[in-house]
Each structure stands twice: as structure tokens, then as C-alpha cells.
Amino acid sequence: MNETNKYAEKAMKYDMLANYYKYSDPEKHVMYYQKHLYAMQNWMHSMQFQSARMPQTQLEPGMSKVRVIHASPDAPAVDIYVNGKLTLQNVKFKQISDYLQLPAGQYRIDLYAAGTTNRPVLTDMYMLLPGITYTIAAAGNLSALRLIPFVDRTFVAAGESSVKFIHLSPDAPAVDVAVKNGDILFKNVPFLEATKNVKVEPGRVDLEVRIAGTDNVVLTVPKVQFKADTAYTIFAVGFANGTPPLEALIAIG
Incomplete structure (x- = not known):
């Protein structure tokens, strides 16, 4: 994750926590609000530093x-x-x-x-x-x-594509996401976690979702088409052991 996104996520998270504790715990409210302001300052500095080299x-x-x-x-x-x-x-x-x-x-x-x-x-x-x-x-x-x-992170270098994975299946364990008969793209991703974007070759590929650290495939995602100049997100949704069943949703962005 780049510095800009890291500080943006922290600023948002601490703002949410500050609001959560606003009336129930004033001490925690002040602590998280200060953390929010610090993350905002770092985010603004990072944006200024990167503005000359980030895509428009x-x-x-x-x-x-x-x-x-x-x-x-x-x-x-x-x-x-x-x-x-x-x-x-x-x-x-x-x-x-x-x-x-x-x-x-x-x-x-x-x-x-x-x-x-x-x-x-x-x-x-x-x-x-x-x-x-x-x-x-x-x-x-x-x-x-x-x-x-x-x-x-919706922008990629010209001619490239990228993908990240977000685990949203409430009863599934941590998982690995791999190219079938190929490399592991994302390792040990738990529920409610998102990975960073990784670069992938444009083209069609078969993916597998496995229980982390094993060869046990819990979901196959065949014929995923990655186009150049595009960023993608793969969401794992549904139940690993129930209905509606586990499946992958693929979206641009």
C-alpha cells in the first residue's frame, strides 16, 4: 500500500473511532481525534509530495x-x-x-x-x-x-493491469488466492481484510481460492479477463458452509 492510501485509511479509521467514543468515553474520543488530525497532516504532506508523479x-x-x-x-x-x-x-x-x-x-x-x-x-x-x-x-x-x-487504487501504468482481493465471506477462514498451477497472488487473507494491488499480466487466467497455507481449493474462478490499463477488485462473498454459497465477484476499480 502506498503512503497516500495508508494515511487516508488511518485518517478515516480514527475519525470513525473518535465519533464512536464521542459521548461514551471522552478520553478515547480526544485520543482518536488527535490521531485523526496527525494522519490527516501526514496524508496532506504525502499528497503534496506525490502530486507531481501520480496519474491525474x-x-x-x-x-x-x-x-x-x-x-x-x-x-x-x-x-x-x-x-x-x-x-x-x-x-x-x-x-x-x-x-x-x-x-x-x-x-x-x-x-x-x-x-x-x-x-x-x-x-x-x-x-x-x-x-x-x-x-x-x-x-x-x-x-x-x-x-x-x-x-x-484505481490507476495503473499504461499497458498494465492490477488486482486486489477483499475477503467478505463471514464464515470462511483465511485464504490464499492463486493462479491455477501458478503463483500465489495473495496469502493468508482473513475476513474483512483487503490486500494491496498487485500487477498482473493482461489476459485470461484461471484463479483458485484456497484455505490459507494448504492446497485445499474452496472456490474456483475460471477465465478471469484482465484488460490493460485497468485495476480490478475481487470480492469473496457468500457462505463457505451454507446458502448462498461462496463465490467471487469481480469489479473494475
Whole structure:
């Protein structure tokens, strides 16, 4: 993970923790808020350092991009409200929204069972930083549903492609992701973790998801097409031991 993304993720995480403890534990609120400010300072410095050599983004100044994936296998379809406004409607398990371009800043996200507004399934606060692209995953079983943010690295060098893996199967163990009869791309990835992007050769490839450290294949992902000049994310969703079953979703970004 590059320095810019690392500090962006830390700033967002500490902002969330500061808000979580705002009323229940003032000491922790102050501690995490200070950590948030420190990460923000480092992020701004990193952005200034890298601005001359980073690819130009498609974002206007002061904007960020965010998409949502419904990855909770036993949760109903949901309506998603951003700062009280209906933004995504009837989002079902395995659906991934398009990226939304939003002004950087703090947002409240409410999830309601589709077609209802009386009581949110989940409410959370997020700080979106300018120039950063995010995926927010509604993940876990319904009884322990969480919104988990990930920073997406959507730009690649000309002629290249890259991929990262996000483990969103609530009952699956840590896994390795490998090319069939080839190299391991990602090792020992646990639930709710995302890997860094790795460069892959453009073309078609068969992938396998294995229990970490073993040759036990729990999911095959055949004929994955990687195109040049494109970054991809592979999401593992569903249940390893139940219905809906484990499967891989592949998205650009």
C-alpha cells in the first residue's frame, strides 16, 4: 500500500473511532481525534509530495468517489441514505453500485430494509478525503452487520493491469488466492481484510481460492479477463458452509 492510501485509511479509521467514543468515553474520543488530525497532516504532506508523479485522477478538486457493495449473505435488500437523502435503492446481496462522486467531508450513511424508513438497519459516519476513491462494504451476518470502508487504487501504468482481493465471506477462514498451477497472488487473507494491488499480466487466467497455507481449493474462478490499463477488485462473498454459497465477484476499480 502506498503512503497516500495508508494515511487516508488511518485518517478515516480514527475519525470513525473518535465519533464512536464521542459521548461514551471522552478520553478515547480526544485520543482518536488527535490521531485523526496527525494522519490527516501526514496524508496532506504525502499528497503534496506525490502530486507531481501520480496519474491525474478523474476527480474534480475537493471531490471523492465512493461505491457500495452489499456483501451480507443473510441481509435483505436495503435502501441507502446519505445525509438523510435516498441515494441507492433496493440494493440486493452481491450488488455493487457505480461510483458516486461526492464533495469530500463527513457523511452519515443509513441502511434501511428496502421500502422502509421507520428504523435503520445500520447507521454509521464516514470522513471522505479529497482525491480518494472508496468502496464501502455492508459485510458480515445480519446480526453483526457492519459498514467497512476500503481505499481503492484505481490507476495503473499504461499497458498494465492490477488486482486486489477483499475477503467478505463471514464464515470462511483465511485464504490464499492463486493462479491455477501458478503463483500465489495473495496469502493468508482473513475476513474483512483487503490486500494491496498487485500487477498482473493482461489476459485470461484461471484463479483458485484456497484455505490459507494448504492446497485445499474452496472456490474456483475460471477465465478471469484482465484488460490493460485497468485495476480490478475481487470480492469473496457468500457462505463457505451454507446458502448462498461462496463465490467471487469481480469489479473494475
